[in-house]
Amino acid sequence: YDTLKKVLAGEASTDRITGIQQELADISGHMLHFMENHDEQRIASSGFAGDARKGKPAMVVSATIDGGPVMVYFGQEVGEPAAGDAGFGSATRTTIFDYWGVPHHVRWMNDGAFDGGQLTPEEKELREFYRRLLNFTLGSKALTGEYREIHTYNRHHTEWYNDRVFSFARWKGDERLIVVVNFDASEAFGFELQLPADLVAGWGLDDGSYTLTDQMNTGTPVIRVLRVDHGNARVRIDIDPLGSLILSVGT
Structure with a gap:
């Protein structure tokens, strides 16, 4: 708190x-x-x-x-x-x-x-x-399972990702979530969020594209795609001021 x-x-x-x-x-x-x-x-x-x-x-x-x-x-x-x-x-x-x-x-x-x-x-x-x-x-069973912060990795490797944003992953069984929030009340941010290679491997994500569904969205659905290439995974994130995304990873 x-x-x-x-x-x-x-x-x-x-x-x-x-x-x-x-x-x-x-x-x-x-x-x-x-x-x-x-x-x-x-x-x-x-x-x-x-x-x-x-x-x-x-x-x-x-x-x-x-x-x-x-x-x-x-x-x-x-x-x-x-x-x-x-x-x-x-x-x-x-x-x-x-x-x-x-x-x-x-x-x-x-x-x-x-x-x-x-x-x-x-x-x-x-x-x-x-x-x-x-x-x-x-x-959500993922919220009773494993946790991995991906904030530090993106702070070091992702352009435009900053310290008003926070991100982490939760998972259990076949439910995998990526949570991203923006604490800034006036600035929207856009960046290519990345997943660490060991998390990609642990989730068993083969090279390809995975649709992400925002569990907090109440309006027109925004299509977000997690792309995995040679074990490197990234997804374009555009997040509004005070925005929150709970993204479930499709199969």
């Missing part, structure tokens, strides 16, 4: 993620993953990111990087900013006391209909992002 918060705020490089994940590798499956809770500032609050959308890439990393449990704090999925005055402290956290209110969450409740009828279009889009991400994680 602490590392992702600093990366999200632009105070740290994505290079930091590889180190902390390696340090926690032996206990990662037992650690609770979260981007908000009652002790921490809301992503949308002025004391954190000031915009709930900025939490998207961090949430994708948090939910898919290992097999640990994932928590979404109530109202996070609709951008609750905790902007009200609780009578003490700073207005950046949702208090645990029952006199407090969570206006964004209340709008989703919609006078007892619980259908999001009073949400703004932006809040509905954010909730759909969380719904799609969390439902995917529930059914």
Whole structure:
């Protein structure tokens, strides 16, 4: 959490993620993953990111990087900013006391209909992002399997790949995933993402072309093809500001 918060705020490089994940590798499956809770500032609050959308890439990393449990704090999925005055402290956290209110969450409740009828279009889009991400994680066996960061390899070998982007691979059985996120809120990036040769060999990818399907896409499908030539694999990635890609590798 602490590392992702600093990366999200632009105070740290994505290079930091590889180190902390390696340090926690032996206990990662037992650690609770979260981007908000009652002790921490809301992503949308002025004391954190000031915009709930900025939490998207961090949430994708948090939910898919290992097999640990994932928590979404109530109202996070609709951008609750905790902007009200609780009578003490700073207005950046949702208090645990029952006199407090969570206006964004209340709008989703919609006078007892619980259908999001009073949400703004932006809040509905954010909730759909969380719904799609969390439902995917529930059914993906790759997210219960192996992990390999490919960020460091691409930092050293891929032009235009940079420290506002992060990438890694997850796999189990015949399900293979490539996850790429962009933490930058204003810049889109394009580059030829590469897979290390030992990962290509471990996945048993023969020379040829493999279609990648983005599990987070809700619009017009974008055709991405992983091309393997003499054991070298690469795919063109164009990723929007705050964009996230969970790419499943076809056969």
